[in-house]
Structures are given as C-alpha cells and as structure tokens.
Amino acid sequence: MNKKFLLLALLLATSFYPVGVSAEGNSITVSPALVDIEFSPDDTEKVTTFTLDNSYNAPVDITVELQGIDQQSGKIIPTTDVDIELLGAVRFSETLVTIPERSSRTVVASFQNLDSLSPGGHYGTIVFTQKRVADKDVSITQSVSVGLFLVKQGGQIRDVSVTTYRLKNIPFQLPSATLTEIKNVGNVHVVPRASVLVYDHSQNLVAKSIINEDSRRILPGSSLQSETKFVQSRRVWLPQKLTIVLEYRADGIEQIKQLTITKYYIPPYIFFVTPLILIGSGLLAKKYLLRSKLKKLRQETGSESDETIIKVRRGKSTKSPKSSPKKIVVKTIDTSLEP
Numbered sequence: 139m140n141k142k143f144l145l146l147a148l149l150l151a152t153s154f155y156p157v158g159v160s161a162e163g164n165s166i167t168v169s170p171a172l173v174d175i176e177f178s179p180d181d182t183e184k185v186t187t188f189t190l191d192n193s194y195n196a197p198v199d200i201t202v203e204l205q206g207i208d209q210q211s212g213k214i215i216p217t218t219d220v221d222i223e224l225l226g227a228v229r230f231s232e233t234l235v236t237i238p239e240r241s242s243r244t245v246v247a248s249f250q251n252l253d254s255l256s257p258g259g260h261y262g263t264i265v266f267t268q269k270r271v272a273d274k275d276v277s278i279t280q281s282v283s284v285g286l287f288l289v290k291q292g293g294q295i296r297d298v299s300v301t302t303y304r305l306k307n308i309p310f311q312l313p314s315a316t317l318t319e320i321k322n323v324g325n326v327h328v329v330p331r332a333s334v335l336v337y338d339h340s341q342n343l344v345a346k347s348i349i350n351e352d353s354r355r356i357l358p359g360s361s362l363q364s365e366t367k368f369v370q371s372r373r374v375w376l377p378q379k380l381t382i383v384l385e386y387r388a389d390g391i392e393q394i395k396q397l398t399i400t401k402y403y404i405p406p407y408i409f410f411v412t413p414l415i416l417i418g419s420g421l422l423a424k425k426y427l428l429r430s431k432l433k434k435l436r437q438e439t440g441s442e443s444d445e446t447i448i449k450v451r452r453g454k455s456t457k458s459p460k461s462s463p464k465k466i467v468v469k470t471i472d473t474s475l476e477p
Contacts, residue, residue, distance in 0.1 A: 166198060167191045168266050168282045175288040177251040188245045192237040198268050200235045202245055204228050207261045209360040214285045216263040224260040224288060227252050249288060257293030259326035261357055262286045287327055295324040298388045303397060310404040313368055316347045320386060321361040329353050330362055332386035339378045345370045377404045
C-alpha cells in the first residue's frame, strides 16, 4: 500500500513540468519548448523538428498529439478543446515514438497554410506523453506540453484593454504598487507593455512602475494580472497635486493609450511637524494674551507690582477709589427790571 502511495505521489509531482518531466534523476525532455509560426500569403508550409531526450536506463514509448490550450494565471495548460482549423493544418512524422535508453529521437511537425485556415491566430499545445507501468496495479503518465502559436496574416487584430487598475497606497502618500489586469481583445496573441508614471506639479517624473517586464504573452480573450512596485526617482518636499498616468499598448501597436488620475500628496514630515507648530503657536498666543492683559491692568491700577495687579483681578485692591470732586453749578438770575 505504501509503495502504491509513493508512486501516486510521484505521478502528481511530475505531471506539471512545462518542458520536461523527471523522477529519481531520470527525465524525458523536449525541445524547442515553444513553436511560433506565422504564415504570409505566399507561404504554403513550415516545418519544426522536435528533439526528444530519454535519460532513463530503459526504452520509453512517447505518444505525440495536438491538444487545445488554455491560459490561466499566465500558464499554458492543455485542454481537450482543440481548434478544428488548426487540427487539419498540423501533421506529425510519427505519433508513437520509441526512444532507446539514454538516447534521443526526433519528430517532425509540418504546418500547412490551408485555405480552410482563417486569418488571425490559432493556438494549441503539442503534447508528448509517456506511459509506463510502475506496478501491476499502478501506471505513471508523464507528459511534456509545447505551446503552439500560429498566426495567418490577412486579418490580425492586435488590441488590449485595461479591465482592472488600482493603486496601493496610504492616503496622501506616494503609491507603493499598482494592481492591473490587461485583457487581449484582439484575435492574435500579444505581449502587453504598460507603465504607471507619477509626475509632480512641474511635470517632473517622481516614480515609475513597469508592468510585464518579463514579456509574457496573452492569448485572445485571456488576461494578464500583475502587481508591480513603484521605483521612486525624485523626492517631493512640498504638499502638492500629483498626476498619475497609466500608459499601455501591445507589441506591434504604435498607438499608446492612457488613463490619467490626480491625487494630493503631503510629505510625511508634515504630519510630524504640524502638531509641533500648532502646539508652539498656541503657547505663544497664550503668552501674548497674558502679557496684553497685564499691560492693561498696569494702566488701570497705576501699579507695576504683579502682586497688586493680581489682587485687583481678584477684586481685592488695596487702594481705595479716589472720590471725584463734586461739581457746583451756580446759576445767576437777573432780577433787574428795565424802565
């Protein structure tokens, strides 16, 4: 039972190798790992030769077949959904190959530019599969998948769109990373090119994020999701409004599309200095108001003594108020009579 479990684990561990499979130091490898075919109107046929290497100490049998293709999370995955037009245009010199121990064999694939092959992109995987019996009840299947990208000229549409665009950042700070999803809305595979540029109010480049630096391809209808960090090239010392521009296109397309947003930026030191300035300003204002009150009280009391001023403020002045002199109004009455 333990032996069967180990064999099953070996199967799972070796079934996802993209260009070769290996177990216990032995392997089956296939080259090339990717086939790119482009038919011009004058082309009738193109040929690719695959080399299969067997490092086992025993002969192996390899089957060769064309399968469909799916792209998930940037990985090429074989499927049973085969492009019918492509299926009719591909021929193999052998579909069952026996490779002696520690030896190599070649398989020739020919691609026909048939009238039934419509213009645009056609995609699939060429799968090399080895089956061997490890136990009377357990057989191990190992396979190598080679991506096939075939484009027939005459109706190619290369175009991409941005379906997701988000910035990772703290409010009022420079973004730390960008989250994007770029979709292939054309009918041929493309290599998307994109960058996010951050400019200050004087249009100086402050930071930059490059998307798809490793030149990954995306198939028609598929998307490329990525998270890329920003690299800061210039410091921003003053609060200001920043302009953030997403530029994107696909290889083979000259036109660059743009998405522009603006955001306000406050340097981090402002958040530390501002409270100190406010506290200092408050203390200075309080000191100024106190001095103004003391000056007014000195004028009212005629005293320079702070103790006297304090008593006056408490209503306990030691000086009695000076009585103001009474004003005497004398009225003169003229009693003389004119003759």
